[in-house]
Amino acid sequence: MDVQQEENKPELKPTVIWKCKNADCKAWVREEFAAAEYPECPICKGPTIRSYKHLPAVAKAKKARKKAAK
Numbered sequence: 728m729d730v731q732q733e734e735n736k737p738e739l740k741p742t743v744i745w746k747c748k749n750a751d752c753k754a755w756v757r758e759e760f761a762a763a764e765y766p767e768c769p770i771c772k773g774p775t776i777r778s779y780k781h782l783p784a785v786a787k788a789k790k791a792r793k794k795a796a797k
């Protein structure tokens with residue numbers, strides 16, 4: 728495998744997305760950010776189809792767990 732060490736090039740990973748079935752509508756949403764199991768198009772509210780897209784990996788927020796139970 729060819730490993731590149733350029734820091735300004737984010738690593739692209741094949742990511743599951745839902746994209747709009749309407750060819751005129753370019754909207755899509757990452758599956759992990761989808762509001763529902765079968766999300767509707769965020770733009771035209773039409774049906775979406777499952778697909779893949781090469782996207783930069785989303786950095787997991789390490790500080791997401793705030794302890795508010797005090």
Ligand SMILES: [Zn+2]
Pocket residue numbers: 747748749752753754768769770771772773
């Ligand atoms: Zn749409």
